[in-house]
Amino acid sequence: MFPLWLLHGLGAAMGWLAFLASPIYRGRFRANAALAGYRFGEVRGAVAHAGRMVAELPRLWLGAPLPYRIEGGACVEAAYAQGRGILYLTPHLGCFEFSAQAAAQRWSAEHGPITVLYRPARQPWLAKVMETARNRPGMLAVPTNLSGVRQMIKALRRGEAVGLLPDQVPPHGQGQWSPFFGKDAYTMTLAVRLAHQTGAAVVLARCERLSWGRGYVVHFEPLPAAPLAQDADAALLQINQAMEHLIRQSPDQYLWGYGRYKEPRVEAAAPAGGAA
Incomplete structure (x- = not known):
């Protein structure tokens, strides 16, 4: 397995190639950043980080544990001490895949596994790998x-943790329109439903990549202006504002090219809410 510094270097090149090759992607990146009040020069680092996100996945899924440190873990400890389940919320920011891995390494042995949602690939072989x-x-x-949603509810009621990406656009009928950086975005309602039905503590997570493949810093903090x-x-607006709060802490690691304001797709699947 390639070292993380090499994967991040290759990924940065991939990110810029994709950015330069796609006018649609460039336009969406710039427009989304502008809505949040950022000039391109202030967030241009996010172009490379988008490529790093892709390049590091095999290492995250199949490789040995990576170096990291945790900041703000006291709010997680406090929630567990109260006997509450934990609903981790993180946007498409930094290495969001690793947020759950780090929390699992730190707390799952004592408090049970972290349940996360994933969207199966269309190809059976890839779905099995994922x-x-x-x-x-x-x-x-x-x-x-x-x-999957039922399993998340059961996990929270057992006092375990679950993880979601609440800025992922859900299918039609599984969300509501709510402001995100001042513009209405179709936003999943699953996070609100899980919190209300189970009384879980809402904890914000942000996984920051360190330079030169040195690993990650995983930040945890309580929901601002808690409770939900x-x-x-x-509550939906409160969660969107919490995601904005996290993004503004590391704007150069957010996926500004993600189609956050797109129309939701229509599908016949049962209610879900994204992957984490």
Whole structure:
């Protein structure tokens, strides 16, 4: 398996190639960043980080544990001490795949596995690889269907943890329109439903890549202005604002090219909510 510094170097080149080759991607990147108040020069580092995200996946899924440190873990400890399940929320920021791995390595032995959602690939062989790779020690990957959601609810009620990407656009009928950086974005309602139904503590997670492949810093913090509002619309806005808060801490590692404001796709699948 290639070292992380090499994968990140190759990924940075891949990110810039993709950016230069696609006018649509460039336009969406610039437009999304501008909505948040950033000039391209302030977030140009995110172009390389998008490529690093892709290049590091095989290492994250199949390789040995990577170096990291945790900051802000006291809020996680406090939630477990209260006997509550934990709902980790992280946007498409930094190495969001590793956020759950780090939390699992730190707390799953004592408090049970972290359950995360994933969207199965269309190709059966790739779907099997993704399922196997994401079931790392202390982690349980469940598909984005009704069965997966039920497993997440059960895990939270047992006092375990689950992870979601609440800035992922859900299918039609599984979200609501809510402001995100000042523009309405179709936003999943699953996070709000899970928190309201189980009383889980909402914890924000942000995994920052260190330079030169030195590993990661995983930041945890409580939801600002906690607790989560009981009104569903207000709670949804509260979560979007929390994601903005995280993104503004590392804007050069956010996936500005992600189609956050796209129309939701129409599908017949049961309610789900994204992957983490």
